[in-house]
Amino acid sequence: MREADFEVLLRLVERLSDEQRGALGRALASASGEPEAVRLLEEAFAAAPRCPHCAATKLQRWGQASGLRRYRCKGCHKSFNALTGTSLARLRKKACWLRYGEALATGMSLAKAAAHCGVHLTTSFRWRHRFLRAPAATREALGGVVEADETFFRRSHKGSRRWRRGDAPPGRRPHRRGQRAGKRGLSAEQVPALIARDRAGHTADAVLPDLGAAAIGAALGPVVAGDAVLCSDGAKAYATFAAERGIRHEPINVAAGVRVRDGAFHIQNVNAYHGRLKGWMGRFNGVATRYLPTYLGWRRTLERAPEPSVAKTWLLAAARPLPTSNAN
Numbered sequence: 212m213r214e215a216d217f218e219v220l221l222r223l224v225e226r227l228s229d230e231q232r233g234a235l236g237r238a239l240a241s242a243s244g245e246p247e248a249v250r251l252l253e254e255a256f257a258a259a260p261r262c263p264h265c266a267a268t269k270l271q272r273w274g275q276a277s278g279l280r281r282y283r284c285k286g287c288h289k290s291f292n293a294l295t296g297t298s299l300a301r302l303r304k305k306a307c308w309l310r311y312g313e314a315l316a317t318g319m320s321l322a323k324a325a326a327h328c329g330v331h332l333t334t335s336f337r338w339r340h341r342f343l344r345a346p347a348a349t350r351e352a353l354g355g356v357v358e359a360d361e362t363f364f365r366r367s368h369k370g371s372r373r374w375r376r377g378d379a380p381p382g383r384r385p386h387r388r389g390q391r392a393g394k395r396g397l398s399a400e401q402v403p404a405l406i407a408r409d410r411a412g413h414t415a416d417a418v419l420p421d422l423g424a425a426a427i428g429a430a431l432g433p434v435v436a437g438d439a440v441l442c443s444d445g446a447k448a449y450a451t452f453a454a455e456r457g458i459r460h461e462p463i464n465v466a467a468g469v470r471v472r473d474g475a476f477h478i479q480n481v482n483a484y485h486g487r488l489k490g491w492m493g494r495f496n497g498v499a500t501r502y503l504p505t506y507l508g509w510r511r512t513l514e515r516a517p518e519p520s521v522a523k524t525w526l527l528a529a530a531r532p533l534p535t536s537n538a539n
Contacts, residue, residue: 245306249278251523252530256293263296263532264289278305296532298344304330311338312522315509318494340505342529347508349531351413351515354436358481359407359443361422362489366402369499402500404507405430406488408481409439414514416507418500424451432456442476484514 227235260270260282267286274281279292294300299308307328314324314335325335403419405427417430427448435441440459443449445466453460461476463469471477488510492498498506512528513519 245278248305248308248526251526252293252299253280255527255530261532262287262289263291294530297530298341298533299529302338302341304334308526309522311335311342312525315339315342315525316513316520316522318491320494340502342525343505343509343512344529345531345533346512346528347505348534349508349512350434351415352436353407353409353413353415353434354439355409355411356475357407357409357435357439357441358478359405359427359431359441359449360478360481360485361403361405361419362485363401363403364492364500364503365497366400367497367499369497371499402503404503406481406484407431407434408484410480412515414484414511416504416511418503418507422446422448424448428452428455440476442478444478487514 224232224235261268262270262282262284265284265287267284269285270282271285272280273283273290276292279294281290281292283290294302302308307330310328311324314327319327321332321335321339324339325332328335330338403422405417405419407415407430415430415434419426419430424447428451431441431452435456435458437456437458440461441449441453442461442463445462445464450460450462452458461472463472463476463478465478470479488507491510491513492506495506512525516524516528518524
């Protein structure tokens with residue numbers, strides 16, 4: 212564009228209404244979104260290049276496709292790009308990815324996120340679970356004083372087609388979304404979610420099949436350090452886990468009104484996290500039980516990300532390699 216034409220364009224911008232300026236801003240963001248998203252992804256991969264198939268680091272350039280550079284591994288001779296083996300592999304509309312990161316940062320509903328990015332509702336649903344797959348699979352190691360306690364969520368079949376097909380459980384009518392359970396604690400109405408946090412703010416979570424020692428051990432075993440001190444309530448499952456692993460256990464008799472022992476041992480940090488988690492989850496009016504681990508990972512990332520409100524934080528988190536190369 213000629214400089215004179217550009218000056219005329221700038222003068223016309225001053226006459227735009229607030230609504231028109233917003234539309235212009237969205238158009239400019241969409242026009243530059245794909246190069247910016249691609250640039251961030253390419254830079255992140257270039258900082259630690261690695262073959263997603265065999266983890267080799269000796270790579271060579273192998274052309275370009277779909278707006279991304281391709282590489283060829285000198286070891287296994289397979290070609291790939293920066294998104295191979297990640298949850299973003301084969302997704303389209305890269306120009307909208309940073310805007311969807313903004314939607315994740317603010318916790319928008321699916322419909323609002325779809326309108327924010329200019330995509331279909333089903334695309335918004337698919338993107339939410341693709342973007343959150345890697346953060347949900349990330350596990351942080353817990354050390355020092357580790358607090359562990361469970362909280363409960365209403366069992367939900369939200370989105371299930373069982374009632375439409377007619378094979379719902381006998382006598383089970385659909386529940387109102389976000390409806391409270393009939394009683395507190397573990398029951399057929401609720402599913403337990405274990406939250407463990409150390410004093411440095413590292414968090415681990417897991418949806419449990421029950422509150423037995425085997426389930427507690429399977430959730431805490433991979434993340435709790437051998438020299439950690441485990442603080443929990445008086446449930447025997449935690450004592451059993453600690454004894455099997457040789458970990459020091461400091462139970463808190465919460466039922467008797469004890470909150471802190473010896474000035475250091477308590478589970479108030481993890482209980483405060485429960486409150487923040489439940490308050491944040493309320494905006495979704497009930498989460499389907501099968502997707503609950505994804506939402507736990509979403510909240511965990513919000514708590515730990517250095518810049519959770521920055522769109523690129525969510526883009527780069529989604530672009531982390533998955534445990535397996537199958538990103539479909």
